[in-house]
């Protein structure tokens with residue numbers, strides 16, 4: 001999973017500091033590395049680094065550079081420090097000029113494409129999905145860069161929300177299935193593209209709209225022009241990621257016209273109707289992504305809502321090294337229940353999802369130690385039964401708690417008094433997009449036919 005941000009000023013305004021700020025708003029989509037690319041006298045310059053944004057990039061230096069277009073990237077793919085070439089944006093100067101690209105997604109036909117490209121002489125320098133796109137373009141050096149890009153995009157399968165920086169244009173594209181979110185905004189003649197609308201808010205831009213699945217938007221000095229990725233298969237259905245609404249996206253984002261906040265709250269309400277917890281004294285959401293579903297649950301159930309579990313906001317994954325001491329402390333480093341709230345209470349806890357089950361077991365144990373008389377867990381999404389093939393994360397199917405155990409077994413394993421989940425039907429209804437436009441494959445196994453697993457960007 002990644003967060004991507006781009007800016008193109010039609011007035012010549014410098015945009016690198018805004019690109020940095022845009023990444024700040026998208027930090028939740030990736031904490032392992034960050035990078036920015038911009039054009040400079042016909043070449044492409046980059047600044048890239050590992051870790052959280054403020055460690056990876058130098059804001060002060062970027063703010064002094066007078067580039068009027070840029071793309072930027074944060075990634076959650078664990079990075080081998082010996083492979084800095086894997087940090088996006090990838091960039092190259094080829095026969096037709098400069099190119100840089102940021103990519104959120106996972107190309108599922110990558111191995112086939114890589115073999116074909118290598119047989120034609122391409123030499124890969126990184127292990128990212130995204131490099132294949134550069135090679136596909138380079139092999140079409142007889143075409144204009146934009147035509148070569150469009151030709152390359154139609155060969156990709158899987159998820160690809162892309163920002164491509166060319167000498168005189170910023171190209172924004174979303175794959176024909178629309179897996180990953182991508183939107184554009186504008187302010188005073190500068191256009192922006194971002195994974196989520198919360199990144200437009202930070203630069204004061206107005207959301208224009210989401211990029212449609214299969215759409216290419218070209219932003220240059222003349223403004224905006226839209227094309228479609230040519231595709232022979234007109235029966236392609238949209239597969240917008242439902243997990244964005246459950247967990248991934250920030251609640252202050254609007255994705256495909258639906259507020260993430262409202263979707264999460266509705267998930268909580270529907271969960272309360274189907275899986276009540278009679279006579280609960282308090283309801284609490286697991287911070288941060290379970291909090292809003294918790295508010296919805298409490299409102300519907302008419303149970304007092306308490307912010308009873310506190311999250312340490314300053315713990316970044318990058319800084320938690322798995323030493324023995326850290327392993328012993330486990331979840332306690334990030335989450336802490338308030339004993340005064342839980343003491344002698346029957347509590348219903350709302351979480352967004354259960355993936356491996358380790359966090360749920362630890363936090364329930366901590367809440368019991370805080371004096372709660374009963375702890376009931378409600379999950380605001382269906383059981384996660386399948387690994388995502390489209391680049392959300394690299395979890396393995398065998399590690400998923402719901403694959404290894406029945407609901408009853410899992411309830412006993414995490415030592416909850418009761419456990420229940422949202423249904424798929426209620427998840428789709430809460431998101432409020434047509435069911436045939438949503439991907440729910442990690443819950444249902446309904447992947448696209450002929451998917452081959454790849455590496456996420």
Ligand code: SF4
Nearest residue numbers: 241243388392439442
């Ligand atoms: S499989 Fe799950 S996480 Fe992956 S794109 Fe589909 S809904 Fe999103």
